[in-house]
Amino acid sequence: MRAAVYTRYGTADEVRVVDVDAPTPRDDEVLVAVHACSVNASDTEALHGRPLYSRLGGLRRPRRHVLGSDVAGRVVAVGRDVTTFRPGDDVYADVLDRLGGFAEAVCVRSDALAPMPAGMTHVEASAIPQAAAIALQGIRAKGGVRDGSRVLVNGAGGGAGTYAVQLALLDGAEVTAVDTAEKLEYLRSLGAHHVRDHRTQDFTRDGRTYDVVLDLAGYRSVRAYARALAPGGRYLFVGGSVRTLLQVLLLGPLVGLRSRKRLRVLAVRLGVRHVAPLVELIQAGRVRTVVDRCFALDDVAEALRYHGDGRTRGKVVVVVREDDAPGGS
Ligand SMILES: NC(=O)c1ccc[n+]([C@@H]2O[C@H](COP(=O)([O-])OP(=O)(O)OC[C@H]3O[C@@H](n4cnc5c(N)ncnc54)[C@H](OP(=O)(O)O)[C@@H]3O)[C@@H](O)[C@H]2O)c1
Incomplete structure (x- = not known):
């Protein structure tokens, strides 16, 4: 073959x-x-x-x-x-x-x-398979998102991000999607309320905060991510640099302690047996x-x-x- x-x-x-x-x-x-x-x-x-x-x-x-x-x-x-x-x-x-x-x-x-x-x-x-497992576990795990939650997806224009943005919108979130400038129009077409170009806008430094940050392209410091979280908010590292991964693993539990912010690495359970809820939404025409x-x-x-x-x-x-x-x- x-x-x-x-x-x-x-x-x-x-x-x-x-x-x-x-x-x-x-x-x-x-x-x-x-x-x-x-x-x-x-x-x-x-x-x-x-x-x-x-x-x-x-x-x-x-x-x-x-x-x-x-x-x-x-x-x-x-x-x-x-x-x-x-x-x-x-x-x-x-x-x-x-x-x-x-x-x-x-x-x-x-x-x-x-x-x-x-x-x-x-x-x-x-x-x-992989994109759906990441998106489902990133958006819906551990209580998921509530109506009106502010959700930011970093790396939103790729495979997992495309599903994550749509799932968060379906669950009633106000969604900010971050990726390269060429993809921002596409992210608007998915329904994202706000879009940011990661090359020119740093979402950890603009004063806005989020209830959930799903990070598919994590290259910043754990402190920067903590800054972008609202009290009680959740940051999930999915992919990015080893440096950021280690920081989130080792320092994440400490950094957000006082303001009840949770910063952790999402070890995704991969496999098609984990993607059924998203497959149903695709078949029903609610996610594309x-x-x-x-x-x-x-x-x-x-x-x-x-x-x-x-x-x-x-x-x-x-x-x-x-x-x-x-x-x-
Ligand atoms: N934690 C786990 O268990 C697990 C399991 C499987 C996969 N993963 C990880 O999941 C991640 C997402 O996978 P995917 O298949 O959805 O990737 P993908 O299709 O390549 O999408 C990633 C998106 O992020 C954008 N991007 C790149 N650098 C960025 C930055 N600095 N800031 C913001 N956006 C940026 C990319 O844009 P460009 O096209 O311009 O680069 C692309 O649109 C990967 O990092 C992968 O390693 C994790």
């Missing part, structure tokens, strides 16, 4: 589409013919080997040589212990623990798979999935370049097979 392979951390120039052996499913695994696999920030981070936490699997060289975690496709074969899926089933999964989605086929543990949501194409389904651009498997390097260069609104998807009619019933 063909797969997009890289063996060294670096730029997208490291990625080559080559022939490799097709995987064979173990007893508890399912072999899935990949139809679509979306790009996440975790892919570009694992490509660059930056931030440092993306090297957990291999400090000097990547341990997994095929990126891609959010797959949608069709079951080709099942291991002998698998009773829940059959060849021909349309399925989707987040395989961040093993990667391998930018390929013609991938083996997935059967408990990580779910039937593809009814009425969706493979492209739409592949856009959901935004796919900015699709690329062919041969153009995975171009997809990774495009995702990392500041233009992407919502998701980028690699389409491996073109027969993409809506599935399910």
